[in-house]
Amino acid sequence: MSTTKQFDVVVIGGGPGGYIAAIRAAQLGFSVACVDAAENAKGGPALGGTCTNVGCIPSKALLQSSEHYEHAGHSFADHGIDVSGLKLNLGQMLKRKDTIVKQNNDGIVFLFKKNKVTFFHGRASFAGAATAEGYPLSVSAPANETISAKHVIVATGSNARELPGAPFDEKLILSNTGALAIDAVPAKLGVIGAGVIGLEMGSVWRRLGSEVTVLEGLPVFLGAVDEQIAKEAGKLFAKQGLNINLGCKIGQITPGKNNVSVAYENAKGEAQTAVFDKLIISIGRTPNTNGLAADKVGLQLDERGFIAVDGDCKTNLPNVWAVGDVVRGPMLAHKAEEEGVAVAERIAGQHGHTNFNTIPWVIYTSPEIAWVGQTEQQLKAAGIAYKAGTFPFMANGRARALGDTSGMVKFLADATTDEILGVHIIGPMASELIAEAVVAMEFKASAEDIARICHAHPSLSEATKEAALAIDKRTLNF
Numbered sequence: 172m173s174t175t176k177q178f179d180v181v182v183i184g185g186g187p188g189g190y191i192a193a194i195r196a197a198q199l200g201f202s203v204a205c206v207d208a209a210e211n212a213k214g215g216p217a218l219g220g221t222c223t224n225v226g227c228i229p230s231k232a233l234l235q236s237s238e239h240y241e242h243a244g245h246s247f248a249d250h251g252i253d254v255s256g257l258k259l260n261l262g263q264m265l266k267r268k269d270t271i272v273k274q275n276n277d278g279i280v281f282l283f284k285k286n287k288v289t290f291f292h293g294r295a296s297f298a299g300a301a302t303a304e305g306y307p308l309s310v311s312a313p314a315n316e317t318i319s320a321k322h323v324i325v326a327t328g329s330n331a332r333e334l335p336g337a338p339f340d341e342k343l344i345l346s347n348t349g350a351l352a353i354d355a356v357p358a359k360l361g362v363i364g365a366g367v368i369g370l371e372m373g374s375v376w377r378r379l380g381s382e383v384t385v386l387e388g389l390p391v392f393l394g395a396v397d398e399q400i401a402k403e404a405g406k407l408f409a410k411q412g413l414n415i416n417l418g419c420k421i422g423q424i425t426p427g428k429n430n431v432s433v434a435y436e437n438a439k440g441e442a443q444t445a446v447f448d449k450l451i452i453s454i455g456r457t458p459n460t461n462g463l464a465a466d467k468v469g470l471q472l473d474e475r476g477f478i479a480v481d482g483d484c485k486t487n488l489p490n491v492w493a494v495g496d497v498v499r500g501p502m503l504a505h506k507a508e509e510e511g512v513a514v515a516e517r518i519a520g521q522h523g524h525t526n527f528n529t530i531p532w533v534i535y536t537s538p539e540i541a542w543v544g545q546t547e548q549q550l551k552a553a554g555i556a557y558k559a560g561t562f563p564f565m566a567n568g569r570a571r572a573l574g575d576t577s578g579m580v581k582f583l584a585d586a587t588t589d590e591i592l593g594v595h596i597i598g599p600m601a602s603e604l605i606a607e608a609v610v611a612m613e614f615k616a617s618a619e620d621i622a623r624i625c626h627a628h629p630s631l632s633e634a635t636k637e638a639a640l641a642i643d644k645r646t647l648n649f
């Protein structure tokens with residue numbers, strides 16, 4: 172039997188965009204519900220969206236475990252630690268990952284209780300035009316409710332894009348979901364798409380023993396990354412044994428009983444066939460608008476299928492908002508969260524703000540790659556006069572002590588004002604180091620500001636200071 176419950180705000184989707192929007196709206200005094208359809212293995216709720224269940228969190232758990240395994244096998248001896256009988260227990264590695272996912276799922280349930288957010292487990296869809304009570308929404312089983320909302324925030328996220336003729340079966344042809352749950356190390360792993368997922372997942376399985384071949388469509392490697400950094404990354408990944416092939420035209424993909432064959436044309440236009448034990452397809456993601464019944468209320472999508480929003484995440488319908496992967500902009504958890512907070516604050520009449528110029532990117536390979544702001548090629552294309560400064564980790568004492576000296580920090584600053592326009596890092600803990608650059612850019616700092624700030628010694632962050640010093644050719648340790 173269905174009941175009707177009224178809320179000030181209903182959030183559809185419990186990923187980073189949705190659950191954070193729900194919490195912030197509740198903090199602001201609204202009555203809030205969040206509806207999320209994701210299920211765990213037992214059919215129960217699995218709050219946290221792609222990020223928690225099959226994205227950021229499990230991938231970082233496996234990246235960490237596989238990095239430990241590689242270090243134990245290759246770099247411990249250099250530290251004077253001899254390991255004998257090293258053995259991979261993949262079952263335990265996957266179990267640990269699942270435990271971490273569950274801790275995050277449960278954490279969100281706790282946060283909803285703490286903030287008095289009502290949770291419905293099921294799929295929400297628009298049930299008709301807005302009435303005096305707001306938008307009627309149906310929630311499917313197991314919740315099976317009809318609810319109404321004065322404001323709706325759509326945060327339904329994205330799904331992995333398939334290649335035509337090669338649907339994901341998650342046994343041989345894997346999306347991110349299957350790539351995070353392979354139960355035996357494949358001898359030969361194919362990856363289509365040398366983007367963020369391809370490089371992160373390729374790294375995990377290579378470290379665990381797979382021979383990894385990556386087939387990328389574009390002729391350039393990591394086109395969105397600063398060229399100098401991408402070049403360095405390409406060299407380092409090749410040295411690690413990731414076999415990355417650019418300029419490939421993928422043809423027929425044929426799954427067999429225990430393997431899958433991929434026909435493709437290489438960059439020279441030669442016909443090739445490769446046979447893999449597993450194939451990951453990571454060629455980008457598509458917005459998740461299925462099942463919302465958007466057409467029932469006339470919710471507009473853009474030409475690429477994303478929910479059309481303005482800079483404030485407003486849709487074409489009054490009091491209907493959309494955030495995260497389902498709208499334009501980078502598909503990143505922290506971008507989704509920032510938009511979720513900003514929308515909740517706008518509903519409360521405040522001036523929520525998302526600064527798209529200072530959203531950091533991180534690729535969690537080894538070494539990590541992180542950046543914020545503009546690349547050198549973007550500045551050149553825009554005709555902006557800039558100064559560049561770089562500092563290699565090879566000249567940083569902490570990096571040497573860590574035994575991880577690959578990569579560099581690179582600063583780009585306005586030639587006239589010295590304002591920082593972009594910071595690009597490839598190296599140890601780049602994901603953490605980039606935060607300083609984000610803060611600096613948010614405060615419109617100059618490179619000189621960073622160069623004059625005292626940084627702890629010995630620390631990796633000294634490489635950031637030195638790269639800022641390098642802008643005016645004043646590095647002290649290189």
Ligand code: FAD
Pocket residue numbers: 183184185186187188189190206207208209219220221222223225226227228230293294295296326327328329347368459461462463494495496497501502503504505506507535
């Ligand atoms: P999602 O997290 O996709 O959540 C949407 C939720 O809505 C899902 O639970 C879905 O089941 C639910 N839903 C959909 N339709 C309905 C409906 N009609 N009714 C009810 N519920 C519905 N980003 C980073 O910033 N850092 C990383 O390290 C990172 N690593 C990643 C690794 C991988 C392998 C992948 C695939 C992604 C990664 N991302 C990472 C991207 C990140 O996961 C997404 O940007 C983020 O999850 C988007 O959040 P969201 O809230 O918009 O959507």
Ligand code: NAI
Pocket residue numbers: 334363364365366367368369371386387388389419421452453454455456501502503532533534535
């Ligand atoms: P991506 O956009 O990062 O990379 C896709 C790659 O596939 C590109 O290099 C593209 O040129 C290539 N490609 C596209 N079509 C192809 C084809 N037909 N044949 C061969 N190559 C083809 O997408 P990916 O890796 O699927 O990840 C999706 C998104 O998830 C990322 O863009 C990112 O927003 C998010 N993500 C973020 C992470 C992080 O923040 N560390 C980690 C993983 C994912």
